[in-house]
Amino acid sequence: MENKFVFAKEIVKEAGDYILAHMQEELHIERKSSPTDLVTRLDKEVQNFLVDRIRSHYPDDQFCAEEGCLRASVGYGSVWVIDPIDGTNNFVAQGEDFAIMVAYFENGVGQFGIIYDVMKGHCYHGGGAFQACLNEELLPNFKDKPLRDFLIASNAGMLETNAWGVAELANASLGVRIYGSAAISFSKILSGQLLTYITYLQPWDYAAASIIGESLGYQIVTLTGEPVDFQTRQPIMMVPTDKLAEIQSYIYERK
Amino acid sequence: MENKFVFAKEIVKEAGDYILAHMQEELHIERKSSPTDLVTRLDKEVQNFLVDRIRSHYPDDQFCAEEGCLRASVGYGSVWVIDPIDGTNNFVAQGEDFAIMVAYFENGVGQFGIIYDVMKGHCYHGGGAFQACLNEELLPNFKDKPLRDFLIASNAGMLETNAWGVAELANASLGVRIYGSAAISFSKILSGQLLTYITYLQPWDYAAASIIGESLGYQIVTLTGEPVDFQTRQPIMMVPTDKLAEIQSYIYERK
Structure with a gap:
């Protein structure tokens, strides 16, 4: 697995250089799907680059990837989950705050994840048998504090409508941030800069963070507290296990 | 004025190093004023450092500054407007996305502004007789595009409540971001990464951006379209003059 992990970090770095x-x-x-759901030629080219490189080294591996129709289930065999550019709107409008994400599973068990913030040169990687790192530095384990001392992140629509009580949680925290990218939001949780991130996501948006975060005390669950399905778009949150019950006292389906 | 501008950039850089x-x-x-309105010893120490340095060089100049009770009106004489750490909550919880802001006025006319994103080492400076720059690079003049192709920024409370129609503008744009710092939000407008920023602000939050932005085609006005007063907390927006009318078709006081 060590070789595969090194290979994965190399091709993600090459994709960033591209x-x-x-x-x-x-x-x-x-x-x-909508006027604000953008895709560029680079999303497609980066995905093709990653898939081609992986296929040439590991011809039997399968893929679940954002662009096109690669939709293997992570539950069986060797599966790569790829988001070539997460935060495409930031990429197009700002030229920063986007990332490449890759996760690798064997028979449903996450082996490693990689989140590469290309413009900052920040590569978050690890999980499974590997230590969670930002570049060469170990990432911190979750350290508890009062809710009022933590910033949280969500998507704009859920905040606007107080869906699932997101606005109530925001108002009990130190403040809410909207970064427009799952990868950027997750990487700030992994760095200890955010408590939680609440939004609707597809598997390729959360797979890498889910694997990296596990060893640091975080989990990604649906907003009803179930395991995520790695198949469909779901309302999810990344939370420290130590803070799950307190966050769930705010985040639940309003009837 | 050239000497004063060079002096100002030097002491802001020293404050960042501090x-x-x-x-x-x-x-x-x-x-x-509230559980989420934080101040640290560094806010106070940085402000004292800047005020002391300016007083020792320019003993007759006056100040309007966030911490304490320096509240000179910018309308008369030589006045420095200082926000020692804008984005204190980000500073405390994230260790990034905060900035030092300094603006200088003579008899009500802005002479220069400085926004220093300490962690990125990005210094936005200029206005008045000086070209608007990010470090040594000229900042771009506003370039028009359809509203749908621009990201905007606001504060969380206004988005949650659709105050002044902020959520409606957000929904007509490419998306809304919440960065938790006026300085960070303004600097992204000055870089062409955001169309507008809509929030409630004090004079020290917007003075520097107002002076720097003017030469690039931006203005800061109240949400009723009046000039800002540089004295009280007001609902304001920084907007490209070319886009003011279109934005005002969304942003107005709902009865």
Whole structure:
């Protein structure tokens, strides 16, 4: 597994270099499911690059990836979960606050995750048998404090409508942030800069963070407290296990 | 004025170095007007450092500053407007996404502004007779695009309650971000990464951005479209003059 992990970090770094080399060119922006659901040629090219590199080294491995129709279930065999550019709107409008995410599973068990904030050069990696690190530095285990001393993150729509009580949790915390990228939000949790992140996500949005965070005391669960399914878009939160009950006293389905 | 501007940039850089040298020490966090309105010993020490340095060079100049009771009006004489740490909650909880802001006025006319994102080492400076720059690079003039292609920023409370129609504007844009710092939000407008920032602010929160932004095609006005008063806490927005009318079609007081 060590070799596979080293290989994965190498190709993610190469994919980041590819983005840096091409992000000033015409991006061929398209809108997918809605006017604010953007995809660029670089999302597709980076995904193809990663899939091709993995296939040439590990021809029997399967994929679940954001762009196109690679939708293997993580429950069986060797499966790579890929989000080539998470935070595409930030990528297009700001040229920062986006990341490449890769996670690797064997028969449903997460082996490692990688979140690469390309513009900052910050690579969060680890999980499974590997220590959770930011670049070469060990990431901190969750350290408890009162809710009032933590910042939280959510998506804008849930905050606007107080869906699942997100606004109530925000008002009991030190404040709420909206970064427009799951990867950026998760990486701030992994760094101890945020308590939780609450939003609707697809498997490729949370798979890497889920694996990396486990060894630091975090878990990703649905907003009803169930395990995530790694298959469909679900309302989810990443939370420290030590803080789950307190957060659940705010976050539940309002009838 | 050139000398004063160079002096101002030097002391702001020194203040940033002071923060970097002391931010790992005990911060003596206090809560001011509310449980989420934090101040630390470094807010006070940085303000004292800046005021002392300016007084020793320019003994007749006046001050309007966040901490304590320096509240000169910018309308008369030589006045420095100082926010020693903008984004104190980010500073405390995240150790990044905060900034030092300094603005200088003579008889009501802004001469220059400085926004220093300490952790990134990004110094936004200029306005008045000086070109607007990020470190040594010229900042871009506002470039128009459709509203749907721009991200915007606001504060969380206004988004939660759709105060002044902020949520409606957010929903017509590419998305809304909440960074928890006026300085960080303004600096992203100055870099062309955000269209507008809508919130309630005090003069020291917006003075620097107001002066720097003017030469790039931006203005800061109240949400009723009036000039800001540089005296009281007001609902304000920084907007490109070219986009003011379109934004005002969303942002107005709901009866």
